[in-house]
Amino acid sequence: MGYSIMTDGITKSFGENKVLDGIELKISGGEIFGLLGPSGAGKTTLIKILTGQLRQDSGAAFIGGIDSRRLSGEDRRRFGITMDNFGVYERLSCYENLKVTAGIYGVGKAEIGKVLGKVGLSDAAKTPAGKLSKGMTVRLKLARAFMSDPDILFLDEPTSGLDPVSADGIHRLILSEKERGKTIFLTTHTMAEAEKLCDNTALLNEGRIVEYGAPEAICRRYDHQRMLKIHLTDGTDIELPHSRNSAGTIAELIGSGRAETIHTTEPDLETVFMELTGKELSA
Numbered sequence: 001m002g003y004s005i006m007t008d009g010i011t012k013s014f015g016e017n018k019v020l021d022g023i024e025l026k027i028s029g030g031e032i033f034g035l036l037g038p039s040g041a042g043k044t045t046l047i048k049i050l051t052g053q054l055r056q057d058s059g060a061a062f063i064g065g066i067d068s069r070r071l072s073g074e075d076r077r078r079f080g081i082t083m084d085n086f087g088v089y090e091r092l093s094c095y096e097n098l099k100v101t102a103g104i105y106g107v108g109k110a111e112i113g114k115v116l117g118k119v120g121l122s123d124a125a126k127t128p129a130g131k132l133s134k135g136m137t138v139r140l141k142l143a144r145a146f147m148s149d150p151d152i153l154f155l156d157e158p159t160s161g162l163d164p165v166s167a168d169g170i171h172r173l174i175l176s177e178k179e180r181g182k183t184i185f186l187t188t189h190t191m192a193e194a195e196k197l198c199d200n201t202a203l204l205n206e207g208r209i210v211e212y213g214a215p216e217a218i219c220r221r222y223d224h225q226r227m228l229k230i231h232l233t234d235g236t237d238i239e240l241p242h243s244r245n246s247a248g249t250i251a252e253l254i255g256s257g258r259a260e261t262i263h264t265t266e267p268d269l270e271t272v273f274m275e276l277t278g279k280e281l282s283a
């Protein structure tokens with residue numbers, strides 16, 4: 001098998017609502033995989049199935065080679081999860097929150113200080129979790145996911161609702177876990193995040209994966225969307241298709257001295273998603 005996470009034809013409906021329709025994934029060890037899709041696409045549902053919190057209707061998922069329907073408590077220690085419905089104890093301090101986790105996983109208390117340091121919460125060890133900023137709360141949730149030093153991390157929209165600086169801090173934590181050889185399964189509805197972090201990305205739309213691969217490779221496949229952006233001396237910009245048909249206009253703009261700079265713009269994942277689905281990705 002060899003894959004860290006593999007799924008074969010996962011389907012799941014809630015009543016009449018078919019949320020996942022034949023999901024096929026192959027995620028190698030040490031990779032950051034990003035599941036990208038708009039709100040309601042089924043991202044959280046898939047994470048719940050992969051981590052054994054929810055049963056699929058058909059198909060199978062294997063996490064570290066084990067069927068997700070047969071994960072034991074010991075197996076679960078090998079992965080860390082952050083998601084919205086895994087709350088923190090607001091009245092307990094950061095340290096006390098992690099003490100609870102350490103107890104569950106049978107991890108020594110010495111680990112708590114180390115993990116707090118790793119996520120940058122040493123100074124907030126005694127702060128009640130309810131008093132933390134949004135970014136710090138995410139750090140605490142990550143600290144909890146890191147406690148058992150798991151091989152696989154499932155992070156459900158870890159930067160949702162964070163300002164760019166806080167999000168960047170979380171990105172760095174995720175990347176340092178990758179450097180330590182961890183496999184990271186991440187969901188996001190921001191294409192910029194996927195482009196920045198992910199080795200591979202799947203675009204999920206209406207229960208199906210509509211594109212799969214490295215972000216740059218996906219974007220290259222949609223290269224017909226490449227545009228030329230021409231900045232004019234009068235301060236305005238115009239965009240032309242990157243094609244032979246634009247040559248006359250460009251020659252004229254250069255000849256008349258009106259073109260100041262010309263750039264090519266590659267399509268980004270957001271543009272690709274729009275083309276595939278007719279929908280915008282960002283909420």
Ligand SMILES: Nc1ncnc2c1ncn2[C@@H]1O[C@H](COP(=O)(O)OP(=O)(O)O)[C@@H](O)[C@H]1O
Nearest residue numbers: 014017019037038039040041042043044045046
């Ligand atoms: N427990 C549930 N019961 C009924 N419908 C659900 C349940 N969980 C999720 N859904 C529906 O499944 C769809 C996908 O939800 P979700 O997996 O949370 O999407 P995402 O995480 O991509 O925003 C939505 O239409 C949602 O309303």
Ligand SMILES: [Mg+2]
Nearest residue numbers: 043044045156
């Ligand atoms: Mg979700």
